[in-house]
C-alpha cells in the first residue's frame with residue numbers, strides 16, 4: 001500500500017510517500033520526501049505571518065508532490081490513500097493541505113485520512129534506523145507544545161503533564177528575539193550558546209520542584225528581557241553568548257528534570273524525544289547522560305525529521321492503517337481542519 005502524506009500546519013510544506021504492508025508488523029518504509037521551509041519568507045517579520053504561510057503552501061504543495069513522485073519513481077495512480085495534517089495549527093495553512101488532499105483523493109477515487117500533527121511528531125522516530133518499542137514516555141517539544149505523554153501503542157496516548165504557559169520552542173524563540181537573533185530563534189540561540197557560560201546568569205526555572213511533570217516558561221522571557229535591559233545598548237558578543245547559554249540551560253534543565261520525573265512515575269525505561277526542540281544538542285547530550293545512568297534508552301527522530309515534515313504524517317497514517325485504526329474517508333467526502341485539537345482526543 002502507498003500513502004502520500006501532506007503537512008502544511010505552520011511554516012513548512014512537506015510531502016512524502018510511504019509504503020507499507022497492510023495487517024503486518026513490518027515497519028512502513030519511507031520511499032521519498034520533499035520539504036519547503038518558509039523561514040526566509042517570514043524572517044523579515046520576526047515570526048510566522050499566517051496569510052503569507054497559506055499562500056505559500058498553495059504555491060508549493062503540488063510541485064513538492066511531483067518531486068516526491070519523481071524521486072520514488074511511482075506514478076500518482078499507484079497511491080492508495082492521501083493523508084494530511086488536520087490540526088493543530090494555523091487554520092488557513094491547514095486548509096491548503098487538507099483541500100489538496102481531498103481534491104487528490106477525489107480525482108484518484110481514493111480515500112483520505114486526517115492525521116494529528118503531534119501524533120506525527122510522536123511517531124517520527126519510527127522512521128529512524130532504530131525505532132522504539134512500546135510502551136514509552138514521549139517528550140514532545142515544539143514551537144507550540146511542550147508535553148510529556150505515556151504512549152502504550154499507536155493511538156494510546158496519556159497526557160502526563162504539559163506547559164501551563166509558553167512552549168519550550170516558544171521560550172527559545174522569544175528569548176532569541178530579545179537577543180536580536182533571527183527567527184526562528186531556537187537553532188540560532190543554541191549556536192550562540194556554544195560560546196557562552198551557562199552559569200553566567202541566574203535565570204528562573206519555575207515549577208522545577210512542583211513534583212509534577214509540568215512546565216512553565218513564560219517567566220523566563222521576562223527574566224531574559226530584564227537581563228538584556230541591564231546589559232544596555234551595546235552588549236559584548238561574550239555577554240550575549242553567556243545569556244544565550246544561560247537561557248538554554250534553564251530550558252534544558254526543566255525538560256530534563258521533568259522527563260526524568262515522568263520516567264520515574266511511570267516506571268518506564270524508554271524515552272522518545274520529538275518536535276523541533278528535540279534537535280537541540282545540549283538537550284540531547286544531557287538527556288543521553290542522565291538516561292544512560294538510569295538504564296533508560298532514548299530515541300530521537302533523524303535530525304532532519306525533528307522539525308515539521310511530510311514523512312511523519314505519512315508514517316503516522318501508515319502505522320494507523322496497518323493496525324486497522326483511523327477512519328479513512330471515501331473520495332468526495334470533503335474535509336475539515338482542527339486548528340485546536342488535543343492529542344489524547346485521538347485515542
Ligand code: KG4
Pocket residue numbers: 010141142143144145168169170172173184185186187190275276277278279280281306307308
Ligand atoms: O516541531 P516544529 O518544527 O514546529 C512546530 O510544530 O512548532 O518546532 C519548531 C520549534 C521552533 O520553536 C524552533 O526554534 C525550535 O523548534 N528548534 C530548536 C532547535 N531547532 C528547532 N530549538 C532549540 N534548539 C534547536 N536546535
Ligand code: ZN
Pocket residue numbers: 117121142143275276307308
Ligand atoms: Zn510540529
